[in-house]
Amino acid sequence: MIAIQSHSDEASTDDVIDWLLYLGADRIKRLNGNVSLNKETLRINNDSGHSSLFGELQAYWYRRGYFTLDIPDTGNPYPAVTTYFEKEYEYYTNGTAHFLSKQHSINSFCDNHTNKITNLVEAARAGLLIPDTLITADVKEIKAFAALYPRIITKAIAHNRIAATIDSDTYINIAVDTAIFDRDMIDALSAEQHFLPAVFQEYLEKKYELRIFYFHGRLYSMAIFSQLNEATRIDFRKHDRETPNRCVPYQLPDDLENKLRSFMQRIAMNSGSIDMVVTPSDDYVFLEVNPVGQLQWLSGNCNYPVEREIAKFLLHDQETGNRTTENHR
Amino acid sequence: MDYLLLYSNCVLVKGANRATICDLQKGDIYPVPKLLADLFQEDRALDLALLKEQVQDETASWLLQLIDTLVASQLAFYCNRQERKRFPALHTEWLFPAHVSHCILDSATGRLDYFTESFIAQLGKLCCNFLQLRFFGTPAITHLEHILRLIKDAQIKSVEILVPWNAAYENAHTYAKWINEYKKISSLICWGAPSTHVVIPGVEAMGYLLYTGEQINTATHCGIINQGLFSTNITTYTESLHFNSCLNRKISIDVQGNIKNCPSMTDSFGHITDTSLSEALNKPGFKRYWHITKDQIAVCKDCEFRHVCTDCRAYLEDPEDACSKPLKCGYDPYTGEWEEWSQHPMKQKAIAYYF
Numbered sequence: 001m002i003a004i005q006s007h008s009d010e011a012s013t014d015d016v017i018d019w020l021l022y023l024g025a026d027r028i029k030r031l032n033g034n035v036s037l038n039k040e041t042l043r044i045n046n047d048s049g050h051s052s053l054f055g056e057l058q059a060y061w062y063r064r065g066y067f068t069l070d071i072p073d074t075g076n077p078y079p080a081v082t083t084y085f086e087k088e089y090e091y092y093t094n095g096t097a098h099f100l101s102k103q104h105s106i107n108s109f110c111d112n113h114t115n116k117i118t119n120l121v122e123a124a125r126a127g128l129l130i131p132d133t134l135i136t137a138d139v140k141e142i143k144a145f146a147a148l149y150p151r152i153i154t155k156a157i158a159h160n161r162i163a164a165t166i167d168s169d170t171y172i173n174i175a176v177d178t179a180i181f182d183r184d185m186i187d188a189l190s191a192e193q194h195f196l197p198a199v200f201q202e203y204l205e206k207k208y209e210l211r212i213f214y215f216h217g218r219l220y221s222m223a224i225f226s227q228l229n230e231a232t233r234i235d236f237r238k239h240d241r242e243t244p245n246r247c248v249p250y251q252l253p254d255d256l257e258n259k260l261r262s263f264m265q266r267i268a269m270n271s272g273s274i275d276m277v278v279t280p281s282d283d284y285v286f287l288e289v290n291p292v293g294q295l296q297w298l299s300g301n302c303n304y305p306v307e308r309e310i311a312k313f314l315l316h317d318q319e320t321g322n323r324t325t326e327n328h329r
Numbered sequence: 330m331d332y333l334l335l336y337s338n339c340v341l342v343k344g345a346n347r348a349t350i351c352d353l354q355k356g357d358i359y360p361v362p363k364l365l366a367d368l369f370q371e372d373r374a375l376d377l378a379l380l381k382e383q384v385q386d387e388t389a390s391w392l393l394q395l396i397d398t399l400v401a402s403q404l405a406f407y408c409n410r411q412e413r414k415r416f417p418a419l420h421t422e423w424l425f426p427a428h429v430s431h432c433i434l435d436s437a438t439g440r441l442d443y444f445t446e447s448f449i450a451q452l453g454k455l456c457c458n459f460l461q462l463r464f465f466g467t468p469a470i471t472h473l474e475h476i477l478r479l480i481k482d483a484q485i486k487s488v489e490i491l492v493p494w495n496a497a498y499e500n501a502h503t504y505a506k507w508i509n510e511y512k513k514i515s516s517l518i519c520w521g522a523p524s525t526h527v528v529i530p531g532v533e534a535m536g537y538l539l540y541t542g543e544q545i546n547t548a549t550h551c552g553i554i555n556q557g558l559f560s561t562n563i564t565t566y567t568e569s570l571h572f573n574s575c576l577n578r579k580i581s582i583d584v585q586g587n588i589k590n591c592p593s594m595t596d597s598f599g600h601i602t603d604t605s606l607s608e609a610l611n612k613p614g615f616k617r618y619w620h621i622t623k624d625q626i627a628v629c630k631d632c633e634f635r636h637v638c639t640d641c642r643a644y645l646e647d648p649e650d651a652c653s654k655p656l657k658c659g660y661d662p663y664t665g666e667w668e669e670w671s672q673h674p675m676k677q678k679a680i681a682y683y684f
């Protein structure tokens with residue numbers, strides 16, 4: 001069985017499944033949205049692990065969604081008990097995700113917990129250039145930092161998006177984009193002001209941005225000429241509908257590819273989308289990595305066989321298998 | 330800067346008289362004079378120093394102006410020698426996971442009785458993406474809805490439907506209802522309507538409804554080539570490099586139930602009542618046109634539109650020659666002029682042969 005965890009309207013999942021069917025896969029299980037583990041069994045022993053959820057698991061791909069456990073409402077009056085159950089089951093779902101990540105797999109739910117700060121530290125340790133970064137709530141520090149650079153930016157620590165269901169008819173989805181932190185705003189800060197620690201980074205002038213899809217040792221790189229359109233200069237995710245940014249295949253220098261591979265191994269993520277910028281002086285600077293980035297955008301504009309290669313990996317296609325053994329953990 | 334480099338999804342296609350730059354990302358086509366096109370190395374990079382050496386005076390300033398326009402239109406950018414190798418050419422492989430991409434089903438009566446669950450399963454096995462249903466007779470509402478329901482849950486991504494216009498259906502808003510209810514309908518074209526107009530414009534993943542005054546009552550109406558049918562994208566471009574731009578991965582069933590590559594062709598590979606689609610597909614000769622590319626076709630091989638254009642092998646300028654130019658194309662790449670194909674004196678013999 002090839003198990004794929006995703007959402008029902010996730011286009012890249014559809015594309016990979018098209019390739020799987022084309023290549024002759026007959027047992028595919030697609031799990032959409034919240035998947036309840038109440039009726040599932042996980043068995044762990046020295047020989048192998050078994051999960052009745054996926055039968056005989058041949059491969060697993062995590063794309064979206066999560067495991068849940070339905071806690072029946074027994075009218076229990078003690079919130080502490082409910083909290084206890086919730087904690088208990090959180091460990092179970094996380095354990096299941098960990099179990100799956102050790103199978104022949106691409107990504108895992110655990111990758112959602114990836115940490116921008118950790119990743120910057122590891123990127124620097126892998127020999128990649130990173131932007132000068134300050135995380136603080138201390139106004140004096142911010143002012144001193146801002147004085148070092150022509151411009152600084154601020155961004156969220158954990159998530160670029162707040163998405164939450166409030167109740168049955170309310171759903172919020174707020175994009176927390178990277179923004180320039182203006183000189184005026186910095187000057188206006190007073191030392192007595194209180195706010196939560198935030199991330200501040202030097203603003204990098206860019207010739208173009210790079211989006212690199214990493215997948216079990218392979219790298220597919222795309223250059224994004226975001227400078228052409230003023231609207232997307234700071235954060236290319238703010239997409240400009242009228243004039244989409246020019247996106248073309250890019251060939252990274254070999255030593256940089258090796259550093260990126262070593263970085264991904266350090267953070268133990270077998271697949272992800274890496275954002276970098278190329279500065280006017282041709283420096284390659286690492287920004288961040290997202291575990292489940294957009295694929296169609298990259299494969300569609302560059303004509304890369306990403307979806308086919310994912311399908312072949314899931315099918316244990318010989319060629320893919322050989323190339324990935326070096327990365328097996 | 331050393332070079333003017335075309336973005337790799339803006340491809341230069343040279344024709345006899347001029348060239349085009351096909352912007353495969355944004356879907357636009359820009360004509361380019363031959364003089365400029367010929368200056369590109371590997372059809373991608375223009376050495377600026379060399380240009381200044383080789384071309385002088387007015388021609389040079391005219392070319393430099395054109396180059397500025399290319400940069401302003403975001404088709405090309407300036408780069409240095411080191412950067413050039415960081416921007417590889419586009420992979421030319423055609424990435425399309427389907428044994429059959431298109432299936433055309435023709436019906437003279439308005440019925441497609443073989444369209445059952447097991448037929449849909451056959452299409453699924455072939456990973457068929459697009460379906461075209463061409464009704465030359467009016468289908469009963471219940472019959473077409475039955476078909477649409479089967480398609481709804483199938484792997485097929487989209488369906489294009491051609492039906493005779495019918496006053497009763499229009500009064501009952503049946504067409505609009507189909508479009509709203511069956512999201513896989515990409516277009517519904519009602520032929521023989523009192524006037525030609527778009528009734529529902531297809532916006533945001535919705536199908537469009539078109540009424541046309543034309544009488545599309547037989548398969549012989551197929552094969553028209555015009556600029557409106559050009560499709561400027563990576564899939565069409567890469568397919569055209571390796572395969573036929575119409576017949577590759579196509580399977581059809583004509584009004585008699587014969588399984589063919591195209592309904593307008595004579596070769597049949599079995600009848601739908603006793604032959605499965607994959608059996609027909611694997612018979613020798615079924616795929617004989619699949620590998621005829623535009624680069625092998627007379628006239629088209631000199632045309633600057635050859636990688637965005639469609640093709641037709643059923644109606645040819647010279648019916649005896651499998652690599653002849655499509656009959657229903659009125660473009661002349663040697664002059665750059667479009668003419669009405671059916672009026673062309675050179676085509677009259679072929680027209681008499683087919684119709």
Ligand code: SF4
Pocket residue numbers: 551552553575576591592593594640641642643644
């Ligand atoms: S070969 Fe010509 S007639 Fe046949 S399907 Fe293609 S365009 Fe139509």
Ligand code: SF4
Pocket residue numbers: 554623628629630632633634635638639640654655658659660661662
């Ligand atoms: S000459 Fe050939 S390629 Fe050019 S427009 Fe006509 S059919 Fe298309």
